[in-house]
Every structure is written in C-alpha cells, then in structure tokens.
Amino acid sequence: xxxxxxxxxxxxxxxxxxxxxxxxxxxxxxxxxxxxxxxxxxxxxxxxxxxxxxxxxxxxxxxxxxxxxxxxxxxxxxxxxxxxxxxxxxxxxxxxxxxxxxxxxxxxxxxxxxxxxxxxxxxxxxxxxxxxxxxxxxxxxxxxxxxxxxxxxxxxxxxxx
Amino acid sequence: xxxxxxxxxxxxxxxxxxxxxxxxxxxxxxxxxxxxxxxxxxxxxxxxxxxxxxxxxxxxxxxxxxxxxxxxxxxxxxxxxxxxxxxxxxxxxxxxxxxxxxxxxxxxxxxxxxxxxxxx
Numbered sequence: 001x002x003x004x005x006x007x008x009x010x011x012x013x014x015x016x017x018x019x020x021x022x023x024x025x026x027x028x029x030x031x032x033x034x035x036x037x038x039x040x041x042x043x044x045x046x047x048x049x050x051x052x053x054x055x056x057x058x059x060x061x062x063x064x065x066x067x068x069x070x071x072x073x074x075x076x077x078x079x080x081x082x083x084x085x086x087x088x089x090x091x092x093x094x095x096x097x098x099x100x101x102x103x104x105x106x107x108x109x110x111x112x113x114x115x116x117x118x119x120x121x122x123x124x125x126x127x128x129x130x131x132x133x134x135x136x137x138x139x140x141x142x143x144x145x146x147x148x149x150x151x152x153x154x155x156x157x158x159x160x161x
Numbered sequence: 162x163x164x165x166x167x168x169x170x171x172x173x174x175x176x177x178x179x180x181x182x183x184x185x186x187x188x189x190x191x192x193x194x195x196x197x198x199x200x201x202x203x204x205x206x207x208x209x210x211x212x213x214x215x216x217x218x219x220x221x222x223x224x225x226x227x228x229x230x231x232x233x234x235x236x237x238x239x240x241x242x243x244x245x246x247x248x249x250x251x252x253x254x255x256x257x258x259x260x261x262x263x264x265x266x267x268x269x270x271x272x273x274x275x276x277x278x279x280x281x
Contacts, residue, residue: 022266100244
C-alpha cells in the first residue's frame with residue numbers, strides 16, 4: 001500500500017459491511033444500503049479524531065431512530081429498553097471500530113482518539129480547517145446513516161480540536 | 162476457566178462476553194476491567210487463566226499491561242481484541258508474548274476459531 005493511500009467511500013463500505021454482519025445485522029436480514037441520494041438528516045453523530053502522520057476525523061452520523069436501533073442490536077435489548085447512555089456508548093464504540101479500521105489503512109504513526117458523541121447533525125462539528133474527503137451515505141431499514149472522513153489541513157490541524 | 166475481559170468500553174466488554182457465549186464457550190467465570198491499571202491489578206489478584214484485552218485503554222495500554230505482567234513473571238494466556246490493526250502493532254503484540262490478535266468487528270465464528278484451542 002502506498003504511503004499516499006487514503007481510504008475511499010468503497011473502503012468505508014467494506015468496513016460498514018463487516019460492522020453490520022458482526023453486530024447490527026448478524027442474521028443478514030436488514031443490511032445497510034448505500035444510497036448517495038439518502039436524506040442527509042442526521043440527528044446524532046459520533047466521531048474519533050486521528051492524529052499523527054495523518055490528521056482528521058471519522059464521523060458516524062445517523063437519525064435518532066437508527067441510533068436507538070443500533071444500540072438495541074449491539075446490546076441485544078429491545079429498542080424501548082435502550083437508555084440515552086446506551087445510545088452514547090454504542091455510537092462511540094461504532095465510531096471507534098470504524099476509526100480504528102480506517103487508521104489501519106493510513107500511513108504508520110497515527111493515533112485514534114477516544115470517541116466523541118453529540119446529539120446534533122454532523123455539520124455542527126466545529127472543525128474550521130477540516131475538509132470532507134469521502135462519505136458513505138445510505139439507509140438502514142429506511143433510516144439515514146452516513147460515515148464520513150474529514151482531513152485537517154496541516155497548518156491549522158493542531159489548533160482546531 | 163477464569164477469563165478477564167479488559168476494555169474501557171462497557172458496550173465492548175458486554176459484546177465480548179456475549180460473543181464468547183455465542184461461540185459456545187459458556188460456563189466460564191468472567192471478570193471485567195475498565196482500564197489498563199485495573200487489568201493489571203486484577204490479573205495479579207484474581208489470577209485469570211485467560212485475558213482478552215483491548216489495545217487502547219486509559220492508564221495503561223493493553224500491550225503495556227502484557228509487558229508488565231511478563232516482567233513480573235506472570236505467563237497468563239493474553240491476547241488482543243482491537244479495532245486497530247497495523248503491522249507494527251501485531252509485531253509488538255507478538256514480541257510481548259500475545260497469543261492472539263482479533264480485529265473488531267468480530268464474529269462468533271472468529272472467536273470459535275481463536276479460542277477453541279485455548280478454552281477447549
């Protein structure tokens with residue numbers, strides 16, 4: 001793999017397929033469906049930052065319904081049993097898993113932060129110098145989900161956290 | 162067998178426990194640690210037969226826990242479950258004496274493959 005290689009939406013899709021097969025849809029009955037035209041609405045988002053030889057963010061964004069559904073699937077609970085803390089922990093873990101896999105595709109010498117979960121659209125992130133470099137948008141049982149990668153410019157990256 | 166699951170994520174500790182059961186490894190005594198320090202302390206106090214550890218944890222990373230255990234003469238079977246997998250990490254894990262390296266996301270099939278020789 002070249003040192004210049006950066007993950008693409010196709011790579012994010014491969015990671016998403018593994019996450020769904022392992023935790024969110026182990027029976028293979030309700031997969032994530034990539035769809036560039038899916039609604040952009042995302043009520044909550046979880047992110048991890050990557051620092052080191054590459055600097056940026058990996059963001060998992062989804063609707064409130066999808067977030068509760070994900071927590072229920074992860075924790076093998078009913079959706080009505082899921083607490084706000086469960087949703088935060090599960091979305092954080094999703095961002096951690098996706099971010100960790102993304103890191104494995106980046107040049108050596110990168111570090112992944114602890115996850116950060118916010119009940120607001122992904123656009124609410126305050127990363128003034130970050131640019132979205134790829135996005136996997138789609139739906140899960142009709143609910144919008146998007147996974148995106150943001151790159152911090154070298155000059156301002158360190159000060160924008 | 163006594164199994165210590167070390168991960169700073171409550172959700173992931175729960176999923177590791179569940180996946181062990183799904184992979185057919187039931188009836189074991191499961192202990193948990195929420196950071197590297199706790200993992201080391203519980204490993205020394207509780208003397209588990211197997212430690213399944215995250216890599217990135219507060220207080221001490223998983224590989225630091227493993228190195229410290231080995232330095233103190235503890236040869237418990239120890240391996241990693243982590244979402245990050247670089248060649249450097251795998252080399253560090255092997256050099257430190259790790260018995261396995263499982264990448265998140267994982268399936269019960271992967272657990273069965275890795276843990277069958279250990280848990281029987």
